[in-house]
Amino acid sequence: MTITDLLPEQLDFERPVANLAGISADATPFSALALVRSTMTYDASDGIPKLGLGTWQNTDPEECVESVRYALDLGYEHVDTAQAYDNEKYVGEGIERSSVDREDIFLATKVWIDELAYDDVLSSIRASLDKLGTDYLDLLYIHWPAREYDPEETLAAFDQLYDEGTIEHVGVSNFEPKHLDVARETLDAPLFANQVEMHPLLPRDELVEYARRNDIQLVAYSPLARGEAFDVPELNDVAEKHDVSEAQVSLAWLVQRENVAVIPKATGRDHIEDNFAALDFELDDEDVAKIDGLDRREREVDPSFAPW
Numbered sequence: 001m002t003i004t005d006l007l008p009e010q011l012d013f014e015r016p017v018a019n020l021a022g023i024s025a026d027a028t029p030f031s032a033l034a035l036v037r038s039t040m041t042y043d044a045s046d047g048i049p050k051l052g053l054g055t056w057q058n059t060d061p062e063e064c065v066e067s068v069r070y071a072l073d074l075g076y077e078h079v080d081t082a083q084a085y086d087n088e089k090y091v092g093e094g095i096e097r098s099s100v101d102r103e104d105i106f107l108a109t110k111v112w113i114d115e116l117a118y119d120d121v122l123s124s125i126r127a128s129l130d131k132l133g134t135d136y137l138d139l140l141y142i143h144w145p146a147r148e149y150d151p152e153e154t155l156a157a158f159d160q161l162y163d164e165g166t167i168e169h170v171g172v173s174n175f176e177p178k179h180l181d182v183a184r185e186t187l188d189a190p191l192f193a194n195q196v197e198m199h200p201l202l203p204r205d206e207l208v209e210y211a212r213r214n215d216i217q218l219v220a221y222s223p224l225a226r227g228e229a230f231d232v233p234e235l236n237d238v239a240e241k242h243d244v245s246e247a248q249v250s251l252a253w254l255v256q257r258e259n260v261a262v263i264p265k266a267t268g269r270d271h272i273e274d275n276f277a278a279l280d281f282e283l284d285d286e287d288v289a290k291i292d293g294l295d296r297r298e299r300e301v302d303p304s305f306a307p308w
């Protein structure tokens, strides 16, 4: 599997989704969301680092190695990859070249949808560990509930990896509440995280509420809406007010939500630094209300096998 195998389906972008999953814009008023907001900071002993480095489409070997190394040396504590990104080897090399000890890094990868039969999960993870140069993962996700995904069989393999200590946490990605209900009922291990597309143009209020009720971490992918967030007038206003970038506004808005971490993809030093600085600044209530009030439901990632 190479990244080019994915592009036709996974790059099926720019399909705006009005009114996501039938949730009306006013289903969760921002006053209610305000109750679940917090400004938690990461505590390595009990949570997921709030900021991770995304690596989808970071497939140039030198660029990928160097971006991972640079981010870790700068202070990032979390790196996100996937079998399907075809870069686990370079991510592993970036970790190796950094000055940060493996145990101080929260490393996550994802099992692709063709590898979700019981034996395939176990064998593909051995290959991922080998490429990443590690003998354990902090978090392993099911990339999508699609193709070979079978809750009983797939989750039994995840339980096995959890029980033997190969993975510290079990995660899922692109799961809707109905998939989360089944996964939580089927797993013996706790369901730790759901990685989903989330940004000011796709706030996923129902998943934030689900995560809060069930103590699940949300990891926001495409947190910059793959660049679409930069042209939103409300974000331009907030960025100007604080003299920060729109990327920082989007990331700050996300990490101020309860149980939400972000994994912006950045390859160059400027972007890696800009995103890191988002942890140092806080939106005030007026900014948050302005962004919460955006009435847009626009997906950037919507492949044909998506479960919605």
Ligand code: NAP
Pocket: 053, 054, 055, 056, 057, 080, 081, 143, 173, 174, 195, 196, 220, 221, 222, 223, 224, 225, 226, 227, 245, 247, 248, 263, 264, 265, 266, 267, 268, 270, 271, 272, 274, 275, 301
């Ligand atoms: P994203 O992080 O929203 O946007 C990445 C784009 O924004 C890149 O073009 C990047 O450019 C640019 N960028 C980054 N920081 C910037 C800054 N401060 N100012 C201006 N531009 C900036 O999109 P994404 O890659 O789709 O999502 C992030 C990560 O989420 C992925 O890399 C992957 O790890 C994960 N993901 C998971 C799934 C899933 O199904 N679970 C799906 C999609 C993504 P440069 O590369 O040039 O720095």
